[in-house]
Amino acid sequence: MATNLSSGALQAGREFRTDHESFLQHRSFRWLKLSSLLMLVCIAAYFLIDVEPRPNGGTWVGYTLGTIGAGLIVWLSLLGFRKRAITEGGWSLKAWTSAHVYLGLSLIVIATLHTGFQLGWNVHTLAYALMMLVIVSGIVGIWFYSTIPAELSLNRREMTQRQMLEGLKALDRQLNEAAQPLPRDQADTVLAALGDSPFSAGFWRRTFNYYPGCKTTRAIAVFDDVPASDKDAKRVQRLLMRRKGQLERIRRHMKLKALLESWLFVHVPATLALIAALAAHIVSVFFYW
């Protein structure tokens, strides 16, 4: 019953509509398809071309695979620059990530074939192992990227991190005041709980959301035995419980954010190590061969 005839925004000109498609599905899995094709070609080359004496890195097929692999590794590492150099032009980081993931996975096949299944305790195998480490961490990353965001979004309940912290601070102010009339020892446990900032914990605690000595929890327990008639104390306990709820939300938030980043702490340093090992591998092949 309605017609839209002059919606100019849809007419010619620069169009900024973006497809609602994740990086994994980007352009109907274009890079998955291309990377599968690449892998098939490599596998076919490996098995169909009969090289003497046996397939390894030193044959022409091996060289070709090695060159493709090394080129890919260098290109994959460049993602770190692409992500941060906001230059003009029609690039999209989503397309880059999509290609990064699928081409990165194809390395499993390409590099393994390149080795000709000859592994040992040397710099060549070190490079291979590091590469596999990077790839495995990448796979973990994908798993995190696809499961955590929704959880993060639910947990934050439309609040920003700043707002969560401000909420906590406001509770702390109330607690500070409510604790004034309490006896000394009770007041001290409350104050100790207030000193318990969500940021004092280190990386591991944050990542595993593990806070054994949580002073807020302890302070709540202190008030368990107080009779219900002690209104001031009960009010403080209720406030403490609210503080704990807020604290838990913030901790969950930090855990999820830490997890989303954690794998990069392996992925990126291992990439640096890989590049060093790869350089050593290439140099040694040309010098000592």
Add this chain to the structure above:
Amino acid sequence: MSAAGRAAALGIPHVLLEKTDHLSDTIYKYQKGKHVMATPNQLILRSDHEFDAGKREQILEKWVGRTDELKINVKYNAEVKAIRGTGPAIPGSVQKIVMRRRGKPDEVQEIQRHEPPYEIELTSGETIIAETVILAIGTQGNPTLVTAPGGDLPHVTYQLDDPTEVLDEHIVVVGVGDAGIENARGLAEDPAQRNVVSILNRKPKSTNVRESFANAKEPNAKALIEDDAEGKLTIRYESEIKQVEEGWVTLSTRDGEERIKCDRVIARIGSAPPRTFVEQCGIEFTSDDRQAYPTLSPVFESTAPGIFVIGALAGYPLIKHCMNQGYDVVEFINGNTELKPADEPLLVETFAGLPHNKSVEDWLAHLKANVSILHDMSTLQLREFMLDSDMRAYAAGETIFEKSAPGSSLFAIVEGSVSVRIDKNDPTKTVTIPQGSIFGEVGLISGRRRSATVVAAEQTICVEISRNAALKLMSQVPPAKREIERISTERQLLQMFGSGLTAEDLSEVMATAKFKTIPAGTEIITEGDRGKNIFVIRSGSMTVEKNIGGKPVFLSYLPAGSYVGEMALIDDLPRSATVRAAIKSDVIELDGEAFQRVLQAKPALFASARKEMEVRRRTNEMIESRKENFSTIVQLYSEQADFLVSQGIGEATDVLLIDETLCVGCDNCEKACADSHDGLSRLDREAGLTFAHLHVPTSCRHCEHPHCMADCPPNALHRGPDGEVSIDETCIGCGNCQRNCPYGVIRMDARPPKKPSLLAWMFLGKGPGPGEASKLWRKKNSQGDQVKKAIKCDMCTGIEGGPSCVRACPTGAAIRVSPDVFLSVTNMVDEG
């Protein structure tokens, strides 16, 4: 002040009456240290007071010094209450004032004008007699007063200069607009001040923030609700002040009266524009429009002889204009008829290079005589109008603009004529628009692209009128408004229905057309009704819902430029769905019967309408048929659509959304935004509301009718080629746009210093890295004066590749959409 300065310099007896205890109250009230700008740069200053861009303090100091030097006779704390002529009555000169009152019929008051001299009555009761009066009272007006008994007690205040100076008080803030909220939060911010703050809201509590805080920006309202939840302050809903006493106030609440302690009342219930006062002086306004200004002669004289109006009140909101007019008006009064207005050189430039070699005055007269919409303008208005407009000369056959080209200006033909290509494949099919008429009005009305190519039919001269100038024209000159509306409606209909329709075919329909403004949420069509009228949406947008299984299901979204309601005409059945305004919208209602006759006469039109209808019917049927297996999805979708509309997506043209099932929180979008725009991010990813994992971040929606544009003194806001709303460098940092944007997406900040390069950061650790640098770093490395200007998303105009935020998102979570694409059922079914 400038006028009094000139009078003092010329030795004319004068008195400068000032309400407050200082001059230039508007500027006095700017925030401390504000950088005041002297736009427009090309305009020369003509005043006995100096004025150049600089800090507020320095400017005010210089003015005070100069005022003393010139020996201006200033009377402070002298608020003028009334101005009355004391001479004989002027025959036939009666001022009619229409007073609008809610729910009651308008009341008309008639005032007989009298000749000067004027008696000026002050609030103190004192009177002053003057031959001529210059009104330069600005547009700030007076705050709305507390009318309850005791409202005149000294602790009932209307402003709060520094909330941190208020200690240990019980305070009642009245009004939950932005000003009231900011005051209340400021007072309660630091518990060490030990203030007990209550804020009164007349509306009931509701889960929908927009409902209970209709006049505040959402982030402000939410912050207030949070403060309330945290116990920092108290929001009292459904409460009003009943009575004020020393130390106490009595409130009337839903549950009866309540008396609470109160040392200070801060009422922030809006301010009344000075119009009523001005009208009572016998000064006529150009129209009933809220934006209208007093009717003035070329020498700033109002309809009350001897009363002159200048400055912001006369419609010139920039300081330099105001000061120049002060000088000029005194010169005029002093009999200097030779004086050319200060804008003369600018106008000479506007008319330079045109054929005929006429003087500015001749050109203005020529324009007035030849262009119908400019007939009724005063020369003064026309001068100002031409400052914002351009003259264009075209040779025969030259293209004026192309179809689909961006453009928001209106053209009027001064000489010659133009032809409009109505068929893009066949350049010979054209319609001619004659001299005196206008074209390009579609771009003006809805800020959209040109709908057809226009070519000069012969040697032609046109005025190109900017959107702002055109809107001002429409509010000041009612006949011009009617003319533009008539022409644009007729053309919109012709273009919409196409199929070889001519203006004659539509004349009957046009005669029945009714213009209506529909408030947000109001239904124009109700499902099941037997109406037949057709509605054309001129501005705003509508949502279409159908009742399925007892629940309203969102069917589609109709942007401006659509029409709705023709289904009932064709199939003669009751209305199949409900259509309501998503935001305040303007529609044209056409009579169904008259339209039906047009349909019958034009089979081609009938056929195309029928085809459209089939498509809609199929969608309806599909939803109906799938409602069993899709009911949860349909409902979810419906709720989601409602959410998006409530977030302003209904009035957006292009909006950034974030799919929170994909967003990994890397903030690369924000960083990219900062890095492609002088180092400041124009979007806040985390802030904003979320529904079903679809997040609407705090970022410009590029509204169909941008609220931010409403009141920008230097006209710094524009709609650009791609529909983007952007701010240019003439911004004076007044913050009006920030206050006017309901979505809180404009920030005021100074351009940060340049950062070391990306490589220097990566390898040498230099500088703050990608993204917006911390405040600390910016402060440490800043050079020179920090000029705060308004900044907001400009959709990365001029940056190849388009918006950086979406390009820089690694996972595809950040998407830009236009509402008509996103809010459609097909979308839901595809994704479901």
